[in-house]
Amino acid sequence: MERTFLAIKPDGVQRALVGEIIRRFETKGFTLVALKFMSVSKELAEAHYGVHRSRPFFAGLVEFITSGPVVAMVWEGEGVIAAARKMIGATNPLTAEPGTIRGDFGVNIGRNIIHGSDAPETAKTEVALWFKPEELVSWEPQIKPWLHE
Ligand code: DAT
Numbered sequence: 392m393e394r395t396f397l398a399i400k401p402d403g404v405q406r407a408l409v410g411e412i413i414r415r416f417e418t419k420g421f422t423l424v425a426l427k428f429m430s431v432s433k434e435l436a437e438a439h440y441g442v443h444r445s446r447p448f449f450a451g452l453v454e455f456i457t458s459g460p461v462v463a464m465v466w467e468g469e470g471v472i473a474a475a476r477k478m479i480g481a482t483n484p485l486t487a488e489p490g491t492i493r494g495d496f497g498v499n500i501g502r503n504i505i506h507g508s509d510a511p512e513t514a515k516t517e518v519a520l521w522f523k524p525e526e527l528v529s530w531e532p533q534i535k536p537w538l539h540e
């Protein structure tokens with residue numbers, strides 16, 4: 392079953408959006424596999440945003456993600472990687488569609504509330520970067536027959 396890595400960034404935590412964001416993925420029908428409330432080290436931040444190392448906003452990005460606690464999560468489900476990206480919305484909250492998390496709650500690209508893996512390969516890498524294998528919980532939601540044919 393497909394898995395993705397999601398992280399509520401320090402702005403999402405400070406703005407008390409943790410419950411609202413988790414609710415959206417829960418009620419959509421995805422399965423929570425791992426969750427931790429944590430501070431992010433500079434090393435983890437730089438590894439996570441490694442692909443953006445040469446971009447002008449890289450230093451600010453690392454500073455921001457390490458500036459306060461984040462909620463790191465793994466969610467599972469059919470098509471969850473692309474679906475979560477859709478639910479999160481475009482990178483710039485100003486152009487993100489209403490109904491998406493960024494579209495509903497954000498106004499600035501540097502404060503866009505939540506991270507989501509963008510493809511199967513990055514999802515695999517990010518889950519492994521943020522979580523130890525024993526932190527991932529395999530369980531069978533009893534609601535499954537009501538979500539799937
Ligand atoms: P996404 O988070 O939608 O996957 P991304 O991977 O292109 O977007 O960039 C990672 C983060 O970097 C993004 O969430 C916010 C920040 N960022 C991206 N482009 C930026 C820009 N032009 N100016 C400032 N911050 C930017």
Ligand code: MG
Pocket residue numbers: 507509
């Ligand atoms: Mg990205």
